[in-house]
Amino acid sequence: MELSERKIKILQTVIRTYLETGEPVGSRTISKDTDLNLSSATIRNEMSDLEEMGYIVQPHTSAGRIPTDKAYRLYVDTMLDDKTSEVQNLKEQLEEKAGKIDVLLKQVAKYLASNTNYATMVSGPRYKSKKVKFIQITPVDAESLLTVIVLDNNVVKNQMLKVNEPVEQELVVKLNFILNTTLNGLDVTEMNLAIIRQIKEQAGSHAGVIDAVLELIGNALTEDDDLEIYTSGATNFLKYPELSSKSETTELLNAFEEKRIINNWLGTTEPGGGSETHDIQVYIGNETKVESMKDCSMVTATYRIHEGVYGKIGIVGPKRMDYDKVVSTLQSLMVQLDDIFKDG
Amino acid sequence: MELSERKIKILQTVIRTYLETGEPVGSRTISKDTDLNLSSATIRNEMSDLEEMGYIVQPHTSAGRIPTDKAYRLYVDTMLDDKTSEVQNLKEQLEEKAGKIDVLLKQVAKYLASNTNYATMVSGPRYKSKKVKFIQITPVDAESLLTVIVLDNNVVKNQMLKVNEPVEQELVVKLNFILNTTLNGLDVTEMNLAIIRQIKEQAGSHAGVIDAVLELIGNALTEDDDLEIYTSGATNFLKYPELSSKSETTELLNAFEEKRIINNWLGTTEPGGGSETHDIQVYIGNETKVESMKDCSMVTATYRIHEGVYGKIGIVGPKRMDYDKVVSTLQSLMVQLDDIFKDG
DNA sequence: GTTAGCACTCTATAAAATGGAGTGCTAACA
DNA sequence: TGTTAGCACTCCATTTTATAGAGTGCTAAC
Numbered sequence: 105m106e107l108s109e110r111k112i113k114i115l116q117t118v119i120r121t122y123l124e125t126g127e128p129v130g131s132r133t134i135s136k137d138t139d140l141n142l143s144s145a146t147i148r149n150e151m152s153d154l155e156e157m158g159y160i161v162q163p164h165t166s167a168g169r170i171p172t173d174k175a176y177r178l179y180v181d182t183m184l185d186d187k188t189s190e191v192q193n194l195k196e197q198l199e200e201k202a203g204k205i206d207v208l209l210k211q212v213a214k215y216l217a218s219n220t221n222y223a224t225m226v227s228g229p230r231y232k233s234k235k236v237k238f239i240q241i242t243p244v245d246a247e248s249l250l251t252v253i254v255l256d257n258n259v260v261k262n263q264m265l266k267v268n269e270p271v272e273q274e275l276v277v278k279l280n281f282i283l284n285t286t287l288n289g290l291d292v293t294e295m296n297l298a299i300i301r302q303i304k305e306q307a308g309s310h311a312g313v314i315d316a317v318l319e320l321i322g323n324a325l326t327e328d329d330d331l332e333i334y335t336s337g338a339t340n341f342l343k344y345p346e347l348s349s350k351s352e353t354t355e356l357l358n359a360f361e362e363k364r365i366i367n368n369w370l371g372t373t374e375p376g377g378g379s380e381t382h383d384i385q386v387y388i389g390n391e392t393k394v395e396s397m398k399d400c401s402m403v404t405a406t407y408r409i410h411e412g413v414y415g416k417i418g419i420v421g422p423k424r425m426d427y428d429k430v431v432s433t434l435q436s437l438m439v440q441l442d443d444i445f446k447d448g
Numbered sequence: 449m450e451l452s453e454r455k456i457k458i459l460q461t462v463i464r465t466y467l468e469t470g471e472p473v474g475s476r477t478i479s480k481d482t483d484l485n486l487s488s489a490t491i492r493n494e495m496s497d498l499e500e501m502g503y504i505v506q507p508h509t510s511a512g513r514i515p516t517d518k519a520y521r522l523y524v525d526t527m528l529d530d531k532t533s534e535v536q537n538l539k540e541q542l543e544e545k546a547g548k549i550d551v552l553l554k555q556v557a558k559y560l561a562s563n564t565n566y567a568t569m570v571s572g573p574r575y576k577s578k579k580v581k582f583i584q585i586t587p588v589d590a591e592s593l594l595t596v597i598v599l600d601n602n603v604v605k606n607q608m609l610k611v612n613e614p615v616e617q618e619l620v621v622k623l624n625f626i627l628n629t630t631l632n633g634l635d636v637t638e639m640n641l642a643i644i645r646q647i648k649e650q651a652g653s654h655a656g657v658i659d660a661v662l663e664l665i666g667n668a669l670t671e672d673d674d675l676e677i678y679t680s681g682a683t684n685f686l687k688y689p690e691l692s693s694k695s696e697t698t699e700l701l702n703a704f705e706e707k708r709i710i711n712n713w714l715g716t717t718e719p720g721g722g723s724e725t726h727d728i729q730v731y732i733g734n735e736t737k738v739e740s741m742k743d744c745s746m747v748t749a750t751y752r753i754h755e756g757v758y759g760k761i762g763i764v765g766p767k768r769m770d771y772d773k774v775v776s777t778l779q780s781l782m783v784q785l786d787d788i789f790k791d792g
Numbered sequence: 793g794t795t796a797g798c799a800c801t802c803t804a805t806a807a808a809a810t811g812g813a814g815t816g817c818t819a820a821c822a
Numbered sequence: 823t824g825t826t827a828g829c830a831c832t833c834c835a836t837t838t839t840a841t842a843g844a845g846t847g848c849t850a851a852c
Contacts, residue, residue, distance in 0.1 A: 130844070250582070338701070
């Protein structure tokens with residue numbers, strides 16, 4: 105069977121109405137709300153067809169229809185208006201924070217949650233590869249040595265190192281020189297035993313300090329602590345009856361608290377090609393691949409700070425989420441983020 | 449009326465049973481569950497007295513009794529056994545993280561939540577006063593300057609500074625010298641215009657860099673970003689029917705997400721004197737001073753990293769929380785934390 | 793092809809019935 | 823005087839029953 109113009113219009117109305125109300129939509133409602141000027145009986149016939157085609161279902165015999173995942177898919181693929189929304193003055197707020205990516209991302213999560221009434225999560229930036237760009241050891245007081253490591257992505261790591269006795273200035277200079285000349289530009293896989301040995305030889309009797317420093321470097325390069333995930337608005341789930349049965353709520357909130365779960369899939373896809381659209385993707389129901397979100401939909405976007413450094417923003421709500429608004433909000437947010445990152 | 453030995457025993461049973469079941473406790477239950485060998489009728493008389501004295505109430509005429517806040521208060525004040533529980537091998541896990549207080553505290557929050565089945569929150573350490581201990585500017589590449597500031601609490605702050613043209617080594621050394629000699633040991637209130645002027649004069653033509661650095665210092669000293677709050681197990685509220693009505697849930701979860709609210713009171717009290725007990729405090733119902741927690745109880749403890757650097761750990765659950773377990777768990781946790789901080 | 797009309801189904805809500813848990817009181821007992 | 827058995831009573835939680843309304847599918851007429 106073909107999707108006639110008329111069927112599409114009816115389907116669209118079913119979806120839109122259901123998005124608003126969350127209640128099954130009956131034939132009479134549609135008859136009145138469209139400009140088709142058809143009686144409810146005619147609509148009923150058409151709806152019967154649409155049901156047969158798998159776009160709508162009845163929760164029970166004598167109820168109106170609700171859209172299926174297939175209908176939502178059609179909706180987001182072909183029926184969304186591409187209007188740009190107003191994510192104004194947010195930019196100003198964000199620019200202040202541009203220095204601290206983490207603060208900025210938190211803000212973004214919060215903003216999106218309160219603006220859309222859905223739950224949001226934002227993953228911190230990932231870096232494809234991390235190399236050492238600069239190392240510095242500095243004595244701060246008699247018993248502490250400050251170690252600073254700058255990575256090639258300009259992330260700075262530091263840690264205080266306790267030492268038993270003061271380290272003379274001369275030695276510090278020497279160590280700094282050795283470390284920088286030997287390790288600069290290397291990533292963790294390139295720091296093999298041979299190199300480490302070479303360093304220790306040069307350092308002579310002060311291998312102890314070197315050991316500690318090398319450990320720090322190893323940590324800095326491998327650890328995933330910048331894999332932060334910021335969430336906001338998880339309580340928004342409670343606003344949608346279809347998601348706030350006790351078991352449903354528990355599962356969803358847990359998924360949001362146990363950020364690990366989310367992380368899994370947020371990390372899966374590298375950003376694709378189409379940069380214009382910022383890779384905005386919509387996952388409906390099981391498409392999310394997350395069991396606890398089978399009754400949800402999720403819209404994600406990918407932001408890029410610069411080449412190879414990217415993260416994701418996701419909005420999770422009921423299947424009847426306002427796709428139109430969410431997508432356009434995300435779209436205009438991404439434009440603004442691009443701007444900010446370009447400057448920063 | 450006096451609280452006879454027998455009344456106490458009955459009250460204790462009412463409380464304990466209610467803690468377990470969450471259901472009102474009837475006279476027959478108590479008659480059977482205690483070793484008093486009294487008939488339900490006698491118990492009824494006693495309970496009638498206890499009700500008159502304000503320790504228990506009936507939710508409605510023909511129901512069993514439930515404890516009032518007054519009863520809980522009595523319970524935690526006088527009836528808790530002081531047994532030390534087993535918070536073993538946690539210490540090992542924590543010690544690995546000792547370097548990074550934030551990671552450790554997150555772990556603590558998580559551990560407590562999963563161990564007690566209540567919601568937990570942990571505030572990051574606060575510092576009474578912050579002074580500059582050490583400043584260092586280092587050119588990292590042609591256009592970036594790395595600024596590192598060590599505070600007297602050994603917290604290290606750093607930030608990259610973009611510059612238009614390379615800064616010569618000589619100037620860097622000079623600036624470092626000026627900054628350190630002038631600012632060391634000062635807190636933010638002491639950095640007045642006179643001092644700033646003096647620095648700028650010495651710096652000569654490079655006031656621009658100085659400006660930027662001073663701003664960083666100002667931020668480092670004043671900003672409250674170490675006022676982090678880590679929460680865990682918020683979904684545990686859903687396990688207790690008396691807290692999981694929709695409105696109740698929403699409020700509580702919001703309070704936990706909007707950490708601001710929590711922060712308010714977590715920050716109020718400075719740690720008191722009795723260090724042996726680690727200032728473990730119990731707030732019942734309205735004693736929490738947080739509107740959304742009026743049906744909850746909360747147990748808090750204060751940890752100290754060293755003099756003047758402390759934070760709080762809180763456990764929030766239903767009024768019928770297992771005070772015994774919570775208090776002893778907290779107690780032994782605190783001992784372990786003390787140990788860890790002593791070494792670190 | 794469209795529509796009015798009707799019988800039918802199903803649910804959500806309200807109203808009524810039932811059972812049980814628990815109390816307070818009284819009177820008897822040690 | 824303190825304890826207890828017994829009974830009438832109350833109230834809630836749960837189940838059962840009734841009711842109204844929304845919506846459908848089908849048929850027959852336009």
